[in-house]
Amino acid sequence: MIATRRPLPLKRVPPGVWVAAFWSTLILVRALQRPDELQRLLRYDGNIEDAPLLVTAIVTSLGTLLLFRAPLAAVSVALAGAVFSLGMPVRETPFVLFLLADAAVCHTAATRSRRVSTLAAVLPVGVLAGYTLWRLAQGYFFNLAVPATLASTVVIAWLIGNTVHQNRAHAQTVRTQATQQAITAERLRIARELHDMVAHNIGIITIQAGIGSRVMDTQPTETRKALDAIEATGRETLADLRRMLGALRRSDQESAPLDPPPGLAALDQLVGKNAAAGVRVALRWEGDRRDLPSDVDLAAFRIVQEAVTNVVRHSGIRDCTVTVAYECDELAVDIVDLGCGGTPTGSGFGLAGMRERVSLLHGEFSAGPRPEGGFRIAARLPLPRPMAAGR
Structure with a gap:
């Protein structure tokens, strides 16, 4: 039997666990520096100073956990976090979370089928379109260049991921052809x-x-x-x-045949x-x-x-x-x-x-x-x- 090397214990830990541990440590350190903030954090009311940090921590941890198994769910979590953080005092938070959704789209386009990656790209564009129409229907006129720019980031992320996917597919095809040629020879x-x-x-x-x-x-x-x-x-x-x-049955690790060819x-x-x-x-x-x-x-x-x-x-x-x-x-x-x-x-x-x-x-x-x-x-x-x- 061929012995298989078991991965190291730390390598078996999902990436989302590491991200959650990082954010938990960061929030705990900040809370210990201000004990009153810890109590407000536990009974979250949406007005605490560290609310954007907390939302970002939850979104990134959950999104990373879902990214490798359910990429569409990871994109949805990032978008939900971006929408949820629109009313928070740190105005950059929605944009950061939307860029996290772009990263999930790029990863999905690089690792999944064309149908799944297209659906992953449609989700953020649809959220942007819906938010823009809702704002316009409410009578809030704003710069349409902002949602257009965010939509372009989705397209760019999808194109980058799709290029990586095509390069990998081409490399796999070349390796397969080379292997078949070597076998035939x-x-x-x-x-x-x-x-x-x-x-x-x-x-x-x-x-x-x-x-x-x-x-x-x-x-x-x-x-x-x-x-x-x-x-x-x-x-x-x-x-x-x-x-x-x-000679045919001899593995690569064993020595070559001692008899020289005629x-x-x-x-x-x-x-x-x-x-x-x-x-x-x-x-x-x-x-x-x-x-x-x-x-x-x-x-x-x-x-x-x-x-x-x-x-x-x-x-x-x-x-x-x-x-x-x-x-x-x-x-x-x-x-x-x-x-x-x-x-x-x-x-x-x-x-x-x-x-x-x-x-x-x-x-x-x-x-x-x-x-x-x-x-x-x-x-x-x-x-x-x-x-x-x-x-």
């Missing part, structure tokens, strides 16, 4: 590795099984050799599969394995052999492995020539056979996997029948500049 990489690893070994097993079945009655020694080769190749395939499955150094072993199966591979090395980046080394080996597998499956012969050329700024791999040729249809995964490997390394790949007969696969893999310069 990893899935294709695993598919290429499984295809190149299993298909070649299964091809060798098939050839050995065919040889064994033909000479079973006449050449028991050759049959035994074919069965031994089938057993060895099968064990190697199972070991490779276990190694790959182990590279061009394993070509001699590949040639020997195919020779035992009756496939003759002429291996040529050109240029100065040197260490290669692991991705280039693995790609070159898999290309040769898959090309030899295709020779066995499709060419009609069991001879091919593999040329590996170390050039100044790239590695060239060329596989040629003199079989029946044919046109690559792209219906299989072999050529597609080779093309993907070369494309990921920004190289060049070609595959097709030769004019003089046979089939040719060629890949040119660029080398990094430090690798290309160091010879």
Whole structure:
């Protein structure tokens, strides 16, 4: 089981509790400085000096408690406090509480759906409109710029919150797309590795099984050799599969696999394995052999492995020539056979996997029948500049 870290006790306290504690401490300190004010505060009559402070404390504490669970209620509480404080001696109190309602609108637009945030913005604008009409109906003419300015603050708060909401949604979409692309790339990489690893070994097993079945009655020694080769190749395939499955099951915290991926150094072993199966591979090395980046080394080996597998499956012969050329700024791999040729249809995964490997390394790949007969696969893999310069 995965142990989950429990939050610290102080982090579990709702923000509204902290706000209430702050205001309670402030009011208590002021009341202790003037004991007579404490008695008037307890029997609140609306005329005490600290009435605006008390209303602000109640509104902010209750609004903060409601903001994260019921944002519309938080906006309503702030508006109710602003309306209630209109007749108080501190004339700035209604404006402060209305700005608190704006802050609640901004938070709602940033964290909730468009429908909820729009309704949260409509509430203060509706209160302003209703208050303005009531004042005008009572015959009190005042500067209409004040409610218009307050309404504009609501619009600005909503726009800011909506922008934050859109930015978060866009960032989440980008992260989701990046994750899906990474998953797809990893899935294709695993598919290429499984295809190149299993298909070649299964091809060798098939050839050995065919040889064994033909000479079973006449050449028991050759049959035994074919069965031994089938057993060895099968064990190697199972070991490779276990190694790959182990890497897939390994968590990020665990160490990486100790077995290095195959590279061009394993070509001699590949040639020997195919020779035992009756496939003759002429291996040529050109240029100065040197260490290669692991991705280039693995790609070159898999290309040769898959090309030899295709020779066995499709060419009609069991001879091919593999040329590996170390050039100044790239590695060239060329596989040629003199079989029946044919046109690559792209219906299989072999050529597609080779093309993907070369494309990921920004190289060049070609595959097709030769004019003089046979089939040719060629890949040119660029080398990094430090690798290309160091010879």
